[in-house]
Amino acid sequence: MRKMTVLLLAFTIVLGLHSSPSASASATFKDIDRSPMKFYIEELAKNNVISGYADGTFRPKENLTRAQFAKMLALAMELPLDSKAAAQFTDLADWSRPYVGALVKAEITYGKSKTLFGANTLITRQEMAVMFVRAMGLEEFVVLLEYDASFADIQKVSSWAQPHVAFLKDIGFIEGNGKYYFPQDPTTREAFAKLTYRFKMEELKYYELALNRIILELVEEAIDVELIDGETIEVTYDDGEIYEYEISYFMQGLYMTFQYESLAYLDGFMWQQMTSAEKNEIIMFAISYWDSEYSEYILKRPAEQAYNLLFSRLDGYYVNSINNKDNLLRTLLWSAVDTYTIDYIHQEQQ
Known part of the structure; x- marks a missing residue:
């Protein structure tokens, strides 16, 4: 298990949260004083990551449709736009098709059915969690882990999203209200801004936490993982030995070895x-x-x-x-x- 690895993507988010941003990036939005996400919104604005509306508002409580979210995430990941990859969906407007296609090609979304993306339905908090895990390139590992505890309403999370929600909670990336996650509620602009902040401003922190969560469970002898840079990790084992690995190499070997040993079941x-x-x-x-x-x-x-x-x-x-x-x-x-x-x-x- 020590010479081990499906690529993990550590990416930097650079996006505008509205299709026609016009408020100055350094401006203080006039409608965010009561938002619990004010700090994240303002920090992202200062760093030219988000912008608001022409009237100087950010509209933090505004809900997002699946099509709007797709555009934001595709821009965040700087994916090449691809209208053809979403040609099967009959409910997409022309403006959204390239962004949805980009996510489809990257295997981050698959739509509601073979012909419907659910473009105008509001994206839920559990759907947001799944898409962020996929955007990280972590889903293959996340579904392999065991989760002892999670949100009190974890049973209200759809089975296909439970590992993703539990994983993001375990690494502190999401926390709901401390007890509940409200998985079926729609996602808001301020909630998306908070996660965007964590990707942009605290990217390496959550990347290291994610690697620790995965490696310490799947590699029995490992007791600590330190991120050296975006491509290298240092793994400490229970015998005191410390080894340095290229992340992609280690993780591909870990995944293949786990799958191979699972044949014993x-x-x-x-x-x-x-x-x-x-x-x-x-x-x-x-x-x-x-x-x-x-x-x-x-x-x-x-x-x-x-x-x-x-x-x-x-x-x-x-x-x-x-x-x-x-x-x-x-x-x-x-x-x-x-x-x-x-x-x-x-x-x-x-």
């Missing part, structure tokens, strides 16, 4: 219920892992030949119901060694 009963496509995906993943620099094994056969051998072996082994209790990873590994499909790296080097 499958057995012959499950194998028998799988489709050919599902079996193919599992075997090809194992082969690609063995052929990667993260594995302690080395692949000795061409991938296609290895696949045919292993598929035949597993199908033959699990056809006997006595063997169905055996876990899939052990059976797959034994079959690969027995057919000289893989070998230990150190043996290859001798």
Whole structure:
């Protein structure tokens, strides 16, 4: 696990919160004195990150539609605009299609259905949480983690958004009112401004917190993660050793190793219920892992030949119901060694 990694995106947000900003970036908005987000709004304005309306207002309590939010987030991530990627949605205005398409292409949003984006519906707080996690490039890890506690209304969060909301709470990125998150409520301009501030002004802080939350749970021996810069981390282990890694390399290996070891939770009963496509995906993943620099094994056969051998072996082994209790990873590994499909790296080097 120490030589390990799906890219995490640390990005800087630069955006205007209105399609036609005209208030001076250094101005104090006349309608934010009662907003709990006043500090964040003013700091972002000072740094030319947001702007308000021509009448000198910011309108902090104004709700956002999904289309408006899509434009803001696409601009925040500086994504290339792409109208074609949103061509399937029939409810988009011409002004919003390029921004929605940018998010679709980046796999940050998928719409309400195959043909509807829900452009004019208000974006909810749980939808906002999901999109921010995806924008960070963290979703693949977030759904793997265990969460002991979260907001008191976590059960009101849709199942597809619960990991995202719990994760952002764990790293202090969102806090609701301290007890409740109100996941189904619409997102406001001031709420979005607060999160934008945290990305822009406290980017490295939350990036480091996110890496600690992920790595300390998935790497048993790790006890601390320090962000050296946007590309490098220093990991401290329980034996006192400290190693420096390139973040993308470490995280890709961590993800692949976790997925590989998860095959131990499958057995012959499950194998028998799988489709050919599902079996193919599992075997090809194992082969690609063995052929990667993260594995302690080395692949000795061409991938296609290895696949045919292993598929035949597993199908033959699990056809006997006595063997169905055996876990899939052990059976797959034994079959690969027995057919000289893989070998230990150190043996290859001798």
